[in-house]
Amino acid sequence: MPIRLKSLATTLLLLLTMAATGSTPAVDWVIVAKIREEGLQRSRVMEYEGYIADVLGARLTLSRDMQRGQAWLQGELTRIGLVNVAAEPFMDFGVTWDNEYVSLHLLEPDYTPMVGYPIAHTRGTDGRQVVQAVIVDLLVKADLEKYRGTLKGKAVLVTPPAVIDLAPLTNGVPRLTDAQLKAMEQVVIVPPRPVAARTARNPELLTAEEKLAFYQAEGVVVVLQCESGWLGAVRGFSRPGSRNDGWSRAGMLATPAIVAVTPEHYNRMYRILKREIPVTIEVEVRNRIGESVEQANNIVGEIPGSDLKDEVVMLGAHFDTWHASPNASDNTSGVAVALEAMRILKAVGAKPRRTIRIALWSGEEQGLFGSRAYVREHFGNPKDPAIGAKPASEKLSVYFNQDYGAGQYRGIYLQGNEQARTQLTEWMEPFRDLGMTVVSNQSVGSTDHIAFDEVGLPGFQFLQDHIPGTGGHTNLDFYDTIQSEDLMKNAVIMASYVWHAAMADARMPRKSLK
Numbered sequence: 196m197p198i199r200l201k202s203l204a205t206t207l208l209l210l211l212t213m214a215a216t217g218s219t220p221a222v223d224w225v226i227v228a229k230i231r232e233e234g235l236q237r238s239r240v241m242e243y244e245g246y247i248a249d250v251l252g253a254r255l256t257l258s259r260d261m262q263r264g265q266a267w268l269q270g271e272l273t274r275i276g277l278v279n280v281a282a283e284p285f286m287d288f289g290v291t292w293d294n295e296y297v298s299l300h301l302l303e304p305d306y307t308p309m310v311g312y313p314i315a316h317t318r319g320t321d322g323r324q325v326v327q328a329v330i331v332d333l334l335v336k337a338d339l340e341k342y343r344g345t346l347k348g349k350a351v352l353v354t355p356p357a358v359i360d361l362a363p364l365t366n367g368v369p370r371l372t373d374a375q376l377k378a379m380e381q382v383v384i385v386p387p388r389p390v391a392a393r394t395a396r397n398p399e400l401l402t403a404e405e406k407l408a409f410y411q412a413e414g415v416v417v418v419l420q421c422e423s424g425w426l427g428a429v430r431g432f433s434r435p436g437s438r439n440d441g442w443s444r445a446g447m448l449a450t451p452a453i454v455a456v457t458p459e460h461y462n463r464m465y466r467i468l469k470r471e472i473p474v475t476i477e478v479e480v481r482n483r484i485g486e487s488v489e490q491a492n493n494i495v496g497e498i499p500g501s502d503l504k505d506e507v508v509m510l511g512a513h514f515d516t517w518h519a520s521p522n523a524s525d526n527t528s529g530v531a532v533a534l535e536a537m538r539i540l541k542a543v544g545a546k547p548r549r550t551i552r553i554a555l556w557s558g559e560e561q562g563l564f565g566s567r568a569y570v571r572e573h574f575g576n577p578k579d580p581a582i583g584a585k586p587a588s589e590k591l592s593v594y595f596n597q598d599y600g601a602g603q604y605r606g607i608y609l610q611g612n613e614q615a616r617t618q619l620t621e622w623m624e625p626f627r628d629l630g631m632t633v634v635s636n637q638s639v640g641s642t643d644h645i646a647f648d649e650v651g652l653p654g655f656q657f658l659q660d661h662i663p664g665t666g667g668h669t670n671l672d673f674y675d676t677i678q679s680e681d682l683m684k685n686a687v688i689m690a691s692y693v694w695h696a697a698m699a700d701a702r703m704p705r706k707s708l709k
């Protein structure tokens with residue numbers, strides 16, 4: 196038979212089989228071709244990435260920066276053509292906090308500008324201050340007496356000098372090799388080790404909150420610290436105790452300014468002080484602290500479904516970031532991919548059976564607050580008798596997440612859901628040439644798919660490549676390190692997975708609840 200006739204016959208046979216069984220084929224190659232054309236030849240993913248990272252910048256949960264970002268985000272979802280675009284408030288998240296200005300200089304024994312960022316939810320300095328720096332080493336309560344009465348008007352260096360990891364500089368950051376991917380595919384899951392009996396905490400040890408209260412009572416001007424091990428990188432998160440006091444205004448005002456400094460500048464001050472040579476710095480920090488408690492929001496939008504429109508397929512990423520950089524990789528890249536996946540689906544004229552809903556979370560960096568609250572509110576929690584499973588939980592098929600940096604998808608983690616293996620593998624087939632080849636039976640954590648997974652709803656995170664340069668959770672996470680081809684591939688794969696889940700005959704199978 197001539198090739199064309201043969202393929203026509205095969206197609207007819209396939210259509211007849213489908214008609215006979217009434218089942219949808221595993222992969223819709225026609226829509227895959229359209230998605231690939233749109234996403235690989237007319238991509239907008241770097242437009243999204245660039246606008247969010249460059250123009251909007253950092254987006255700490257419940258900051259003015261975040262509110263500005265979320266206003267843009269809702270506009271963009273509407274421009275893409277989504278419906279039911281909304282900001283869904285999910286909890287009181289304290290008062291807003293924004294850094295407006297930082298200036299840090301070594302004056303003596305040698306002038307140099309220094310790089311530092313305030314820790315979130317702290318207050319600033321009283322204007323510009325020129326102060327002496329001292330090392331403070333507090334461990335137990337008895338240590339307080341050594342320093343009492345000596346710290347007024349000082350800058351205190353409170354962490355040991357940073358140890359710098361030169362390995363990534365000398366070795367680079369290689370992408371995952373075929374052997375590594377094979378190992379991730381074949382990994383044997385060992386049973387979890389029994390949890391060791393908890394030992395009582397030594398009551399003499401000072402907590403981070405007790406140390407801060409001491410610095411405040413002693414009249415310290417600024418606390419300097421360094422918890423980063425990479426040259427040029429500042430790691431700075433939240434004030435200790437901020438979550439416990441509900442990110443309150445009183446809590447923010449009750450501690451000195453805290454500034455995280457790069458290892459090279461911090462270590463230099465530390466070494467000079469160890470020589471017993473005085474260190475003088477100039478510092479000014481201005482933070483804007485809100486007056487009243489406000490709610491944090493998640494942002495959602497939809498492509499409505501057709502015959503199965505009450506059922507939902509979800510995709511998403513966290514829109515919130517830490518505050519010292521735009522966090523181009525963590526997680527602007529995930530947001531850009533999710534937006535682009537929705538744009539692609541609209542551009543190819545997708546009319547899904549199930550409703551496709553994008554959710555761009557906040558409160559992730561503080562502990563998955565946004566996604567957990569959303570899941571509790573919409574789908575409930577069968578493990579918690581006070582809430583129970585809500586009717587909508589029967590209508591959710593699956594949630595797909597991106598939050599492991601800006602590297603391309605090389606596979607997907609099965610998350611212990613063996614019954615989903617066939618579908619996740621079949622949907623991968625059109626993207627093997629893009630390097631997407633592995634279903635890993637590993638369960639991975641610490642991002643928003645967990646909010647679904649932990650209540651028995653299918654939630655998956657893609658297995659992503661390691662790429663060099665990105666500095667998630669640091670001041671160095673900028674657009675410049677993002678590799679466009681990786682995000683283009685991800686958006687195409689995300690769009691296709693979401694599409695196939697929205698069109699499948701059955702909802703994604705669920706694993707049994709532990």
Ligand SMILES: [Zn+2]
Nearest residue numbers: 513525526598
């Ligand atoms: Zn993240």
